[in-house]
Amino acid sequence: MKKYSLAIIVMMLFSLITKASNEAYEKAMLKELQNMKSAASPEDLQKVANGFARIAQMMPEEWLPDYYAALALANAGFRSEGGAHVKDPFFDQAKKHVDKAAKISPNNSEVVALQGFITMGELAVDPASRGQHLSGLAMQTFGKAVDLNRQNPRAIMMLGQMELGMAQFFGQGPEKACGLVDASLALFAKEGAEAKEGNLNPTWGKAMAEEMKKNTCK
Amino acid sequence: MKIILAICFIFLVNCSLAQTTIQGVVKDQKGETIPGVNIFLKGTFEGTSSEIDGTYILETKEEGDFTLVFQSMGFKSQEFEVVLNGSLHTLNPVLKEAINEMTAVTISAGAMEASDEKRAVVLRPIDIVTVPSAMGDIIGAFQTLPGTANVGNDGRLFVRGGDATETAIFIDGLKVGNAFGTTASNVPTRTRFNPNLFKGSFFSTGGYSAEYGQALSSALALNTVDFPVRNQGDISIMSVGGGYTQTLAGEKNSLTASANYFDLSPYQALVKQNFDWERAPYGWDAEVSGRKKWGKKGVVKAFVHTEANGMKIWQPLPDSDERGQLVGVQNQYTFAQTSFRQLGENDWSYYGGISYSNNVDKFDIAQMELRNQNQLVHSKLAAIKGFSEKFSVKTGFESYLFNYEEALISEDLKRDFRDHHTILFSEADYYFNNRLVFRGGIRAGHSSLAGQSWLDPRISLAYKFDNNGQLSLAAGQFSQMPVEQLRVLEQSTQNTRADHVILNYFLVKNGRTIRAEAFYKDYKNLITYEVAQLFPMPLGFDNIQQNGEGYARGMDVFYRDQKSFKNTDFWVTYSFVDSRRKFAHFTEMVQPGFAPRHNGSIVIKHFISSLKSQLGVSVSANDGYTYENPNLPGQMNSKTKNFQDLSLSWSYLAKPNLIIHLACSNVLGRDNIFGYQYANEPNEKGVYEGNPIRLQAPRFLFLGIFLTLSKDKNANNLNNL
Numbered sequence: 048m049k050k051y052s053l054a055i056i057v058m059m060l061f062s063l064i065t066k067a068s069n070e071a072y073e074k075a076m077l078k079e080l081q082n083m084k085s086a087a088s089p090e091d092l093q094k095v096a097n098g099f100a101r102i103a104q105m106m107p108e109e110w111l112p113d114y115y116a117a118l119a120l121a122n123a124g125f126r127s128e129g130g131a132h133v134k135d136p137f138f139d140q141a142k143k144h145v146d147k148a149a150k151i152s153p154n155n156s157e158v159v160a161l162q163g164f165i166t167m168g169e170l171a172v173d174p175a176s177r178g179q180h181l182s183g184l185a186m187q188t189f190g191k192a193v194d195l196n197r198q199n200p201r202a203i204m205m206l207g208q209m210e211l212g213m214a215q216f217f218g219q220g221p222e223k224a225c226g227l228v229d230a231s232l233a234l235f236a237k238e239g240a241e242a243k244e245g246n247l248n249p250t251w252g253k254a255m256a257e258e259m260k261k262n263t264c265k
Numbered sequence: 266m267k268i269i270l271a272i273c274f275i276f277l278v279n280c281s282l283a284q285t286t287i288q289g290v291v292k293d294q295k296g297e298t299i300p301g302v303n304i305f306l307k308g309t310f311e312g313t314s315s316e317i318d319g320t321y322i323l324e325t326k327e328e329g330d331f332t333l334v335f336q337s338m339g340f341k342s343q344e345f346e347v348v349l350n351g352s353l354h355t356l357n358p359v360l361k362e363a364i365n366e367m368t369a370v371t372i373s374a375g376a377m378e379a380s381d382e383k384r385a386v387v388l389r390p391i392d393i394v395t396v397p398s399a400m401g402d403i404i405g406a407f408q409t410l411p412g413t414a415n416v417g418n419d420g421r422l423f424v425r426g427g428d429a430t431e432t433a434i435f436i437d438g439l440k441v442g443n444a445f446g447t448t449a450s451n452v453p454t455r456t457r458f459n460p461n462l463f464k465g466s467f468f469s470t471g472g473y474s475a476e477y478g479q480a481l482s483s484a485l486a487l488n489t490v491d492f493p494v495r496n497q498g499d500i501s502i503m504s505v506g507g508g509y510t511q512t513l514a515g516e517k518n519s520l521t522a523s524a525n526y527f528d529l530s531p532y533q534a535l536v537k538q539n540f541d542w543e544r545a546p547y548g549w550d551a552e553v554s555g556r557k558k559w560g561k562k563g564v565v566k567a568f569v570h571t572e573a574n575g576m577k578i579w580q581p582l583p584d585s586d587e588r589g590q591l592v593g594v595q596n597q598y599t600f601a602q603t604s605f606r607q608l609g610e611n612d613w614s615y616y617g618g619i620s621y622s623n624n625v626d627k628f629d630i631a632q633m634e635l636r637n638q639n640q641l642v643h644s645k646l647a648a649i650k651g652f653s654e655k656f657s658v659k660t661g662f663e664s665y666l667f668n669y670e671e672a673l674i675s676e677d678l679k680r681d682f683r684d685h686h687t688i689l690f691s692e693a694d695y696y697f698n699n700r701l702v703f704r705g706g707i708r709a710g711h712s713s714l715a716g717q718s719w720l721d722p723r724i725s726l727a728y729k730f731d732n733n734g735q736l737s738l739a740a741g742q743f744s745q746m747p748v749e750q751l752r753v754l755e756q757s758t759q760n761t762r763a764d765h766v767i768l769n770y771f772l773v774k775n776g777r778t779i780r781a782e783a784f785y786k787d788y789k790n791l792i793t794y795e796v797a798q799l800f801p802m803p804l805g806f807d808n809i810q811q812n813g814e815g816y817a818r819g820m821d822v823f824y825r826d827q828k829s830f831k832n833t834d835f836w837v838t839y840s841f842v843d844s845r846r847k848f849a850h851f852t853e854m855v856q857p858g859f860a861p862r863h864n865g866s867i868v869i870k871h872f873i874s875s876l877k878s879q880l881g882v883s884v885s886a887n888d889g890y891t892y893e894n895p896n897l898p899g900q901m902n903s904k905t906k907n908f909q910d911l912s913l914s915w916s917y918l919a920k921p922n923l924i925i926h927l928a929c930s931n932v933l934g935r936d937n938i939f940g941y942q943y944a945n946e947p948n949e950k951g952v953y954e955g956n957p958i959r960l961q962a963p964r965f966l967f968l969g970i971f972l973t974l975s976k977d978k979n980a981n982n983l984n985n986l
Binding site: 071072075090093094097098100101102104105130132136140175176180183184187213216217218 | 300301302303305307308309310312314317336338339368389391392494495733774775776827834874877918920921
């Protein structure tokens with residue numbers, strides 16, 4: 048009997064600790080997500096990425112901390128000013144995190160879409176010389192992300208963005224790209240309606256889709 | 266009391282209200298502050314980042330012994346043991362920089378790299394196929410780079426006063442025998458391999474790594490495409506022939522197969538030729554390449570290329586008005602190889618492979634029928650061990666089997682030789698820091714036929730400045746056996762030797778590249794011989810010796826700019842070479858006919874979005890080629906007028922998957938002369954008559970249509986580059 052009660056106490060304690068740690072995890076994630084929303088400069092985004100990296104080292108089983116660290120770094124890469132020597136290190140760091148997220152959660156449409164987003168960033172650094180090599184890779188990655196989850200608005204929106212770039216380059220109409228943007232906007236709306244308080248899953252990208260809608264798909 | 270303790274135990278965090286503050290400034294070894302450093306207590310969620318001025322403040326309610334970690338891109342992480350006891354700590358760490366492959370100094374002396382890696386490179390693979398004067402030949406593009414000479418009537422790669430046989434070509438690290446097509450004299454040749462096969466290249470004009478040998482002047486290492494991204498079929502229709510390539514891409518393996526046919530007859534029927542062709546050049550080739558992932562990090566590749574081609578040409582004799590002599594060339598060629606790369610445990614990595622080249626030429630000259638066969642088997646196994654991020658050693662073992670045979674079929678005469686080289690090479694790289702790297706290597710070899718062993722030391726050193734420019738120095742010894750045609754006559758010949766010293770400055774910044782290089786090369790043990798007849802071509806070699814010598818010295822500059830003009834990429838090259846050598850039948854030091862002193866080229870590519878077109882212009886010029894005029898005293902006593910070429914190209918993306926390419930060489934129709942061919946005997950007036958050596962036609966016009974079929978409608982021929 049004594050043994051039993053001891054076991055129960057240990058189990059209770061254990062669950063208490065896990066719960067505490069889970070709460071701390073969620074609290075830390077929500078805090079950094081809040082920080083990411085207000086981050087404007089590459090420096091701010093680097094700090095946010097640091098925050099997610101700290102959570103990642105505490106929670107090696109979760110893919111989200113690495114995912115967001117990669118996203119923050121990719122955005123820092125997009126927003127930083129300067130040449131390849133300034134931007135590339137951000138994308139290199141982002142790749143390390145997203146690859147770790149892919150290892151924790153394989154065949155995850157969100158992670159694959161983010162891999163494509165990072166490739167798109169590397170491409171944007173020097174389109175003249177990287178375009179031929181990376182545009183195919185980015186297309187293929189977004190295609191894979193869509194195949195993994197046809198309800199992922201980010202994958203569809205970014206595939207649309209690539210299609211738009213291609214169409215503009217070849218002087219074709221934006222119809223196909225705009226179809227994708229519209230599909231993504233519908234999914235974004237659905238995602239927004241379903242999102243609960245304290246949601247940690249990715250919800251970003253709606254503004255980008257709206258921008259494309261406004262500028263090219265009237 | 267117990268209860269209070271228990272409560273305190275459960276709500277541990279809330280009980281300890283004391284707050285510890287750690288603050289300070291993070292700096293690097295140079296004393297500059299580092300922003301964005303991730304600072305955290307290991308095993309907790311507590312942490313912060315350093316500000317733009319490097320300062321940080323970490324406030325925590327944790328108590329006890331903890332590890333404080335400082336982490337930042339480009340620096341080694343640092344950890345400190347701290348006791349959190351509610352007081353104020355000040356900690357000013359100095360982070361040590363980590364060796365970073367992307368930004369660390371690289372050895373750039375002699376080297377020009379084309380790749381998609383992010384490191385600073387001279388060219389991208391795509392740049393190579395779009396050089397107008399290259400006409401899709403990979404070597405044609407290299408002829409616009411510093412250190413090379415354009416020898417129009419030959420077509421091969423001549424580097425810094427060296428002749429074309431002094432350049433060795435490697436595919437995926439394995440040597441390619443007879444990389445250029447066989448041709449008649451003064452009919453330019455091309456590389457046998459399709460440029461779309463390669464994703465990158467490393468072209469060295471001297472001072473190269475101990476991994477490469479049997480080349481006095483230059484090494485060109487080509488790397489094949491790793492994994493194509495999709496299934497596709499590529500159709501090409503050209504003014505000189507056509508072909509089809511099918512690519513099958515899987516997750517773990519892929520296969521590419523292609524077949525091509527060319528025949529210049531229809532083209533030559535339309536465009537007037539200087540040469541008197543009996544049968545215009547024609548030929549076919551077939552190629553299969555496969556790649557397979559090996560485990561998580563390894564890859565195995567296999568590649569087979571086979572082709573056959575021929576031509577028949579009337580070559581005029583200087584002292585006659587008739588058609589001259591009929592020269593027929595038939596060539597059969599096969600190159601096959603398999604190679605692998607694998608990453609092992611504990612910072613070991615391995616690579617290697619085996620290649621086989623077999624070249625059979627048949628010549629019909631006047632009444633003579635000649636056949637020669639050249640075979641080469643090269644195998645290599647190498648391992649790299651990284652002892653630390655600063656120090657790594659590469660060691661490899663190689664074996665070369667040479668088999669050469671030539672036969673005068675009409676006379677039933679035959680001669681041959683076999684040679685086996687055993688090679689051991691080892692090279693160590695040591696990074697003192699991100700700015701300074703040292704490389705030292707040795708290459709030891711033994712030839713069974715020559716009975717000779719040799720040891721070639723090589724060293725290089727590179728330093729990177731604050732502005733990202735870098736200075737490198739390379740020096741080394743290089744050995745090469747004489748050409749097969751001479752070795753078969755004199756089988757005891759030993760290695761010819763060259764010593765190189767190269768000083769290089771290289772800077773890539775904001776879309777602009779500057780590269781300047783100065784060099785000195787010293788040649789020893791070059792082959793000399795006597796000839797029974799010198800004109801119109803040397804015949805009857807005798808008294809083959811190795812007492813030739815020479816030097817080549819000079820400098821070259823390269824400037825590339827992708828920034829200054831919108832949608833425009835251009836590069837300008839100037840190379841100065843002062844080369845003199847005693848070799849072949851010369852009894853004194855002369856300037857070789859393949860080494861013009863002043864060489865320059867300009868390549869401009871401009872993209873016009875509204876026309877979906879890329880326009881290309883390339884200009885090449887040199888100050889003329891030396892030649893020997895028997896009517897004048899002395900050796901190599903004359904020089905041709907200067908060489909000039911203006912080539913234009915237009916590439917039009919008609920549809921995302923359809924490219925139309927039109928190119929024309931020597932648009933201005935300049936009458937370029939590469940030397941003179943003299944009669945063996947003087948005429949009645951006592952004058953040796955000579956014919957100028959020209960190209961087959963003043964201009965060459967190329968039209969190609971490239972169509973790609975795949976599920977992805979935007980894919981085209983260039984995607985795999």
